[in-house]
Amino acid sequence: MLEHDVLVVGAGLAGMRAALAAHQSGANVAIISKVHPVRSHSNAAQGGINAALTDRGDNWEDHAFDTIKGSDYLGDQDAIEYMCTEAGPELIDLEHMGVIFNRDDEGRLGTRAFGGQQRARTFFVADFTGQAILHVLYEQLMKADVRVYEEWFVLELIVEEGECCGVIAMEIATGSVFVIRAKSVILCTGGLGRLFEPSTNALIVTGDGIALAYQVGAPVMDMEMVQYHPTTLKGSGVLITEGARGEGAHLLNKDGERFMQRYAPNMMELASRDVVSRSEQTEIDEGRGIDGCVLLDCRHLGEDLIAERLSQILEIGMDFAGVDIRKEPIPIQPGMHYIMGGIKTDMDGRTIVPGLYAAGECANVSVHGGNRLGANSLLDTVVFGHRSGRHAADWANGKAYRDLNVDDYVDGKEKEFSDLFSRQTDERWSQIRLDLGKAMDRYMGVYRDEEGMQSLLAMLPGFRERFAQASLQDKGRVFNTDLIFTLELGFMLDCAESIVLGGIERKESRGAHSRTDYPNRDDENWLKHVLVTRTDDGPEVSQLPVTITKWQPEERKY
Amino acid sequence: MQITVSVRRYNPQDKETPSYWQEYSLEVEETSSVLDSLIKIREEEDGSLALRCSCRSAICGSCAMRINGHAKLACNTKVSDVAEDGGTIKVEPAGVMPVIKDLVVDQTLFWDKVKQVSPWLQPEGEEPEAEYLAPNSDMTHLAGVMACIMCGACVSDCTVLEMDPNFIGPAALAKAYRFAADPRDDQDASRLAALSEYGGVWDCTRCYECVEVCPKGVAPMDRIMALRDRAMEAGYTNNNGARHTDAFEASVSHSGRLNELTLPIKSFGVLNLPAQMSMAPVAIRALMRRKIPPIIHKSVPGVKNVRRLVESVKEEQQDEQAAG
Structure with missing residues (x-):
């Protein structure tokens, strides 16, 4: 019997940080991940990690205020306060573990400017901060000798008598199905970017954890809050870091105008992401774009700065757009990047299901609210990964393993698989996923309205029917990616449902949720979270007040 | 442009058939990568083709494979750089490591070697309350090595590993250098002693293959040479190398x-x-x-x-x- 006190699903920053914390608490912890830990999508975080260090004259309250304003007042302020006070200690922990942060002239950690913040408090490793931290956390995992179920795919959470007590999973290399028993499970599976086409997100980012929790009745919250990043490459959706603008790059329309002066005269290109993306989309929609894009101009930054601090962007420009950013502006457009919404948790990472925790992008402890600030995502992962790891270990401490009828669970899955393998249709995951992704991008993109969202909602049953017909071309069990993609599509359909329902419910414009039919923020009626919960009678939508500590909502200007 | 992608297939479940070449003809954009082509094949033509890939932007390290005989990341290799219009691209799994299926190799060997160099920071003495002070030049120098995405391209094409599985190999040695050159790490002596043993820095034949194939400019061989210098300076001279x-x-x-x-x-x-x-x-x-x-x-x-x-x-x- 495979069993662990704490089982972490996902091995990005949140997952590895959670596992290390649980390990330090004395728990027998393991990680299960559908890819090797260093392949996780945390890699793609380029710009940095925010922290207000007091010895630099910064303070956590300013950071908290910027985060709250960035969230368009939808973030829960108690959680934001916790994140911003823990930022310093977490950052120093990462440095002590070995992260090679860039330094200032005195050899202390150096900062760069990032969007939506009054001062430079983003700590960074060139333009591959996520990768640099991810690899160091994996070093620590090797040092602690934590067991990793590498390339294992979680199929379903096991909940008995209301408590989460393990997972059913498949070893991808063999296709064999196993039950892993656990006293607590922490979901750290990241976002759901591939539900949108295009997206900056890696192909593995398919909302698995969000759907797994949703399927066992855990509510998801503010799923309509989908972040479109202002600088992505056309077609492929490949990301250009906000660090480029942080270092001083300009956004230009087809007339060469720095159009942000008309939308955010103070912060210009470094306004919040939702603001910049909307501004770009407006320029494009009103005919001042070029072929669906605007331009990001890095030329004046100089070759030395680009080589030292934006080296990866230089490479990406060459490889994926054929543009040398030292010599010409690069065409970019807003592209789906991040989901602020996720599984509702408290500050300890607890979901409504006892024994089930969540942290990182798949969770919504609500530090990002309606719009996440750049470089707050890495912070979220380590702060709440750490805390949920500790609490999941506490929960497991002294608890006994539940007796599970393993064979029943395995046989049930085998039965589902044999049905799936025996289907003979022309329908495949790839076409359904593409159609779904395009529909999501069209109706849940930068601008939305009732009509569009209702038509998307009406399309979902059709997608589900096609999914129920989808068949496999690979009929073997060894490393069957055809099977994996099909299973992921099932997860994505669940996520789509909650996003559309959340979007229709929220009748205002706040953060990333910009409705042309309700163009204003409405604090009187909508200073609230929107929750979607799956019940036996279908999805149920409800609301919850936002936690305000000391920052009352104000008009948001940049 | 029109291309033919010739893929080395292998399915362990089909005991009768050894590995074989399968050709796919397809139309791709000039700017397409080899990975785009493989994904197109997988999504539109043949769902049984197995490969690893994720980020599409040369940061996750999943898609290292041999393209026209040399290890590359499929995602940052442009089709037009490896084939003419109407031409053929040969795609095989990475070398040295055993094949699981098609283009998917078992990387256990790769990670075992990384683990062999105690790849974590080992400072001595009490931790400072704030960060360790370190010159930015040292950190940016190390960034050149930390840029390694552990894709295994260098291991795939290492001419020593092909013959001698005892060699620690380019990726793990570059990783070792990252710690030996980190001003915060205090285990230089034990690291350099271990790396001077059989299988360590002196077993590199300086063939340059790893530098050629590394998609991130890590230049593993240069790091191995730097480790040799450091080892000799530290007095580890009682060996053949x-x-x-x-x-x-x-x-x-x-x-x-x-x-x-x-x-x-x-x-x-x-x-x-x-x-x-x-x-x-x-x-x-x-x-x-x-x-x-x-x-x-x-x-x-x-x-x-x-x-x-x-x-x-x-x-x-x-x-x-x-x-x-």
Whole structure:
């Protein structure tokens, strides 16, 4: 019997940080991940990690205020306060573990400017901060000798008598199905970017954890809050870091105008992401774009700065757009990047299901609210990964393993698989996923309205029917990616449902949720979270007040 | 453009069929990557084709494979750079590591080697309350090594690993360098001692393949050479590699060329009789075929110039060291 006190699903920053914390608490912890830990999508975080260090004259309250304003007042302020006070200690922990942060002239950690913040408090490793931290956390995992179920795919959470007590999973290399028993499970599976086409997100980012929790009745919250990043490459959706603008790059329309002066005269290109993306989309929609894009101009930054601090962007420009950013502006457009919404948790990472925790992008402890600030995502992962790891270990401490009828669970899955393998249709995951992704991008993109969202909602049953017909071309069990993609599509359909329902419910414009039919923020009626919960009678939508500590909502200007 | 992608297929579930080449013809954009083509095949034509890929932007390290015979990331290799219109691209799994299915290899060997170099920061003494102070130049230098995405391209094409699985290999040695060169790490001595053993830095043949194939400019071989220098400076000279280096330098500085007769003797250590004896059959075969180097080792004409060159290189190195 495979069993662990704490089982972490996902091995990005949140997952590895959670596992290390649980390990330090004395728990027998393991990680299960559908890819090797260093392949996780945390890699793609380029710009940095925010922290207000007091010895630099910064303070956590300013950071908290910027985060709250960035969230368009939808973030829960108690959680934001916790994140911003823990930022310093977490950052120093990462440095002590070995992260090679860039330094200032005195050899202390150096900062760069990032969007939506009054001062430079983003700590960074060139333009591959996520990768640099991810690899160091994996070093620590090797040092602690934590067991990793590498390339294992979680199929379903096991909940008995209301408590989460393990997972059913498949070893991808063999296709064999196993039950892993656990006293607590922490979901750290990241976002759901591939539900949108295009997206900056890696192909593995398919909302698995969000759907797994949703399927066992855990509510998801503010799923309509989908972040479109202002600088992505056309077609492929490949990301250009906000660090480029942080270092001083300009956004230009087809007339060469720095159009942000008309939308955010103070912060210009470094306004919040939702603001910049909307501004770009407006320029494009009103005919001042070029072929669906605007331009990001890095030329004046100089070759030395680009080589030292934006080296990866230089490479990406060459490889994926054929543009040398030292010599010409690069065409970019807003592209789906991040989901602020996720599984509702408290500050300890607890979901409504006892024994089930969540942290990182798949969770919504609500530090990002309606719009996440750049470089707050890495912070979220380590702060709440750490805390949920500790609490999941506490929960497991002294608890006994539940007796599970393993064979029943395995046989049930085998039965589902044999049905799936025996289907003979022309329908495949790839076409359904593409159609779904395009529909999501069209109706849940930068601008939305009732009509569009209702038509998307009406399309979902059709997608589900096609999914129920989808068949496999690979009929073997060894490393069957055809099977994996099909299973992921099932997860994505669940996520789509909650996003559309959340979007229709929220009748205002706040953060990333910009409705042309309700163009204003409405604090009187909508200073609230929107929750979607799956019940036996279908999805149920409800609301919850936002936690305000000391920052009352104000008009948001940049 | 029109291309043919010829993929080395292998399915362990089909015991009858060994690995084979399968050709797919498809139309792709000029700007498409090889990965785009493979994804197109997988999504539109043949769902049974197995490969790893995720980020599509050369940061996750999943899609290292051999393209036209050399290890590359499929995602940042443009089709137009490896094939002409109407041409064929040959795609095979990475080398050295065993194949699980099609383009998917088992990377256990890769990670075992990484684990072998104790790949985590090991400072000594009490942790400071704030960050460790370190010069930015050191950190940006290390960033060049941390840029490694562990894709395994260098391991795939390492000519030593192909023959000798005991070699720690380019990726893990580059990782070792990352710690040896980190001013915060205090285990230089034990790291360099371990890396001077059999399978370590001296087993690299300097073929340059890893530098050529690395998609992130990590230049593993250069890091291995830097580790050799550090190991010798730290006094780990009692091994064939270090002795070979010293003998090489001594011979060239003295006569302007290699004394091939004494080089192996000095490399093994003059008093290492068993190793000297083991050379005897080679020496005898060489003698029989009249391939023995001249017994009397003469200097090259103008050897003084060579010596002056050696001196000036040494001075330069000393200046560099003094400068920091």
